[in-house]
Amino acid sequence: MSTLAVRRRRSALRTLAFLSPWLIGFAVFFAYPLISTVYFSLMKYDGFNTPEFRGLDNWTYVFSDYPMFWPALRNTLWLVLVMVTCRVVFGLGVGLLVTRIKRGAGVFRTLFYLPYLAPPVAATLAFVFLLNPGTGPVNSVLDSVGLPTPGWFTDAAWSKPALTALAVWGVGDLMVIFMAALLDVPKEQYEAAELDGASAWQRFRYVTLPNISPIVLFAVVTGVIQTMQYYTQPLVAGKVASGVIGGSGQQFEPGYPDKSTLTLPQLVYNLGFQRFDYGAACVVALVLFALAMAFTALLMRRRGGLLGAGD
């Protein structure tokens, strides 16, 4: 073997050695689970017995015969579109507000950030209590001023807006990220815009937004992923509002009221861990995977990736 060939081989091995932590992580935490999920989606598997090949039966069942799939998909898409949008808009709005406040900004930052620290179960329980149509203070106030009193978590038309309100209440994480981005926008660009006679909206539209667009995209992409994994809050809200909290051997089916709080991750859990149907659960997991890929790819393509105005 020539010296050049030996050098090349050593170089390749060195490269592989440096890459190996990532390669191992990729293989163990990405490639293997993905391949397994595809494999089990074609099998009958209950977690105890040997998997049996089933072809596309699980796929047919989920798409044609499983009555919870389409409502869960619709709810998940609704939440991705509405909840993510609301969180980003409110996060940016609150970020703008606290960066402009001259006095007491620290207090406002703390007040807006604190809800984000509340554990999801506790926060959801608090919201269900506040929005209880029978005894909750929110409806009492609405009623006292003559406004309609929605059923919130007990009404299929209002349960997702109520969940959105809960998500917007905990927007402190986005507020901090947007604050950092807003404070990073070069001041001279605002000064130049002001000299050119730009209005407040024009300064926001043509100076602020282009500078923070990578952060907006980051907020949207992570928001979409988080919403695709949305599990705890709708489950707890549905469970508490329905009155079926278990304890006497009753099993709770998520989605109360009227399947309106069902999300795809709940189905993965319900099918895989409550019905012992790993195959169908894997089908739903793959649908989630495909959706997340599609959303992320679409956003990256449309917004030019993570490039800001200065890139």
Next chain:
Amino acid sequence: MPRFTRNAACVLTASLALLATACTGSSESGATDDPNAETTLTFWHGWSAPAEVKAVEENIARFEKAHPNIKVKVVGNINDDKLNQALRAGGSNGPDVVSSFTTSNVGKFCSSGAFVDLKPFIEKSKLDLDALIPKPMLDYTQFEGTRCALPLLGDAYGLYYNKDAFEEAGIKAPPKTWSEFAKVAKKLTKPKGDSYEQLGFMPTYHGYETVVSHYMSQWDHAYFDADGKSNIAEDPAFAEMFTYQKKLVDDLGGFARLEKYRNTFGDEWGAEHPFHTGQVAMQLDGEWRLGMAKDAGLDFEIGTAPLPVADDEVDEYGKGFLSGTIVGIAPASKKQNAAWELVKYLTTDTESVVAFSNAIHNVPSTFEALKSPDLKTDPEFRTFLDIAQHPESTTAPNAVNGATYQLTLQDFGYQYESGKAKDLKAGLEKTAEQIDRDIEQAK
């Protein structure tokens, strides 16, 4: 980095968060351990209230005294989800003896092998279960001939009523038929604006224990036909029950009004339960309510009775719905013979069953314990003991996919009681098809 590569990397990173790893457990069977050797078992149970946990520990202490070579590590507050995950994962730190409140999951536990088949142990111990345990309890702890569990006390469902409210309304005795029940419920109802000062009975399927299966026990019915297909559209009992319940909902004020009132109720397991607070005058509930109601310090007298029956089934008055805690052995346990000693003791030893029943106010699950002079009974509790022994008392049959068929039927119940589903016959037919399809998928 080129934009495509960067974007692709971002997409892959984003997607990574969504992937779940596929874990596989192992189900081993075959007991080779020596039950007389020194060993430590792990017992998982679902009780969480301090008094219940104390009762379990006392029961285990009695077992350890009787079996000095076996120590038991007790882990409480385990629900079915935690149990399922542990049974799948296996491993040396998992449980040896497991229990569940969800009787309707026995079909899943037995058919999947999540719980060990107890037949070899029962035969080795020469236990005649038919002579030991009431038939409904034997039925709900096995599936299609595989006995993977035994009953660890039982639950019987009956009617609780507020004797003071009955007296005030001039009602002399608890109703025996559903027709009488509807009249009594209306008589006890005191409207107040668009709500209630007192509701006779909360009939909706979200009214805690007023679920479809508990109602259905009071009609002669069969969920499945001889071929194992759903029978709910064919058996007229189901249509009768749904029709009756819907009329009761309408007669007591309508679904929307009742739901709004239900939202003022306290937690089912807390002191503010609507029966305790006087918000409802009658309640369908299990025998455990008696102890809870007394602990809540009520300012009215409680009465108990069997639930009413269909008008043409008066001769069966006294029956009710039965379920209970089940106990079995984890397949990954390496100490299955020792585990069997614990299961056998908990489920068949009269002293253990009676003491545990006295402590947690559940129905004893053996004939000997039911007639034991040590069993503490008062007239209210006696009602539930009688229901448990009534020959027509039933439980929901087990299915390969556990409680899924009950949840599917319950879901239709929500649609029907709320008025979203109008055509009962078509709804039951569609629900039956769904139940069959779900079972087919699980086979």
